[in-house]
Amino acid sequence: MITSAAxxxxxxxxxxASASKTAxxxxxxxxxxxxxxxxAAEETxxxxxxxxxxxxDTSGLKIFSVKDNPELRDLMAAAWLQMHxxxxxxxxxxxxxxxxxxxxxxxxxxxxxxxxxxxxxxxxQAAAKVGDLQDPPGLIGGPDLAQWRAERxxxxxxxxxxxxxxxxxxxxxxxxxxxxxxxSREQLDAAFEAMLAEGQRATAQRSxxxxxxxxxxGARTDLNA
Numbered sequence: 710m711i712t713s714a715a716x717x718x719x720x721x722x723x724x725x726a727s728a729s730k731t732a733x734x735x736x737x738x739x740x741x742x743x744x745x746x747x748x749a750a751e752e753t754x755x756x757x758x759x760x761x762x763x764x765x766d767t768s769g770l771k772i773f774s775v776k777d778n779p780e781l782r783d784l785m786a787a788a789w790l791q792m793h794x795x796x797x798x799x800x801x802x803x804x805x806x807x808x809x810x811x812x813x814x815x816x817x818x819x820x821x822x823x824x825x826x827x828x829x830x831x832x833x834q835a836a837a838k839v840g841d842l843q844d845p846p847g848l849i850g851g852p853d854l855a856q857w858r859a860e861r862x863x864x865x866x867x868x869x870x871x872x873x874x875x876x877x878x879x880x881x882x883x884x885x886x887x888x889x890x891x892x893s894r895e896q897l898d899a900a901f902e903a904m905l906a907e908g909q910r911a912t913a914q915r916s917x918x919x920x921x922x923x924x925x926x927g928a929r930t931d932l933n934a
Contacts, residue, residue, distance in 0.1 A: 782897075783897050783901075785901065786892070786896075786900040786901040786904065787892055787897065787900075789900050789903070789904045790897075803824050803826040803828050803885075804822075804824055804828065804830065806875070807875050808824045808825045808826065809823075809824060809825075809873040809875050809876070810824050810855040810859070810872070810873055810876045810877075811823045811855065811856070811870050811871060811873055811876060812870075812873065813859055813862045813863045813866065813868045813869070813870055813871075814868050814869055814871055815866050815867060815869075820832050820834065820835040820862075820866055820868060821835050821859070821862045821866075823855040823858060825851070825875070825876065825882055826850055826882070826885075827848070827849075827850040827851055827852070827853075827855045828855075829859075831862065834866075835865075835866050838866050839861070839862055839865045839866070840865070842858065842861060842862070844858070850882075851879045851882040851884070852876060852878055852879050852881075852882055855876075
């Protein structure tokens with residue numbers, strides 16, 4: 710509830726006039742301070758005082774270009790290549806619904822999902838019953854591995870295998886191309902130059918945006934026109 714100003718005034722104690730006392734102004738009521746007290750108060754403030762700031766000695770520092778450091782240049786170029794490979798990747802992940810091979814069900818509930826690549830996702834309970842599932846030699850991936858794993862999981866958990874409509878055959882399966890990080894000298898050099906050009910374009914765009922904003926903020930209307 711908000712109290713009105715009139716009601717609030719009734720709670721204020723009126724000033725008592727006393728002839729024996731001298732009315733003090735705010736300046737008179739302030740305690741006297743010595744000339745040394747401002748400096749002491751300044752020292753108690755948090756942070757670093759300006760008087761303690763010292764200029765760094767940069768005489769021994771040497772400015773060099775990244776181009777003059779082959780190791781750093783190659784690391785930056787490799788990181789740039791990997792970043793762009795990730796951003797431009799268009800492959801569907803193995804565990805996407807369209808890559809389902811089969812499911813293992815117990816009592817109508819899915820406890821494991823197999824994918825066309827041969828990979829599998831299981832519940833904690835199913836994984837505990839399956840234990841260490843050793844793949845047979847010769848099956849390194851694909852629907853054949855998915856089928857083998859599905860049967861072994863179903864046997865371990867007492868479930869059934871239900872093949873998905875998106876399941877494919879081993880001959881239809883294409884392994885993923887491994888993303889190699891062993892770049893050639895030409896790839897690294899080209900990536901470094903592309904990285905520099907990309908940075909220059911970004912800097913130019915920021916500068917153009919700053920100039921446009923400054924021109925707009927500084928525009929004036931000529932009232933004499």
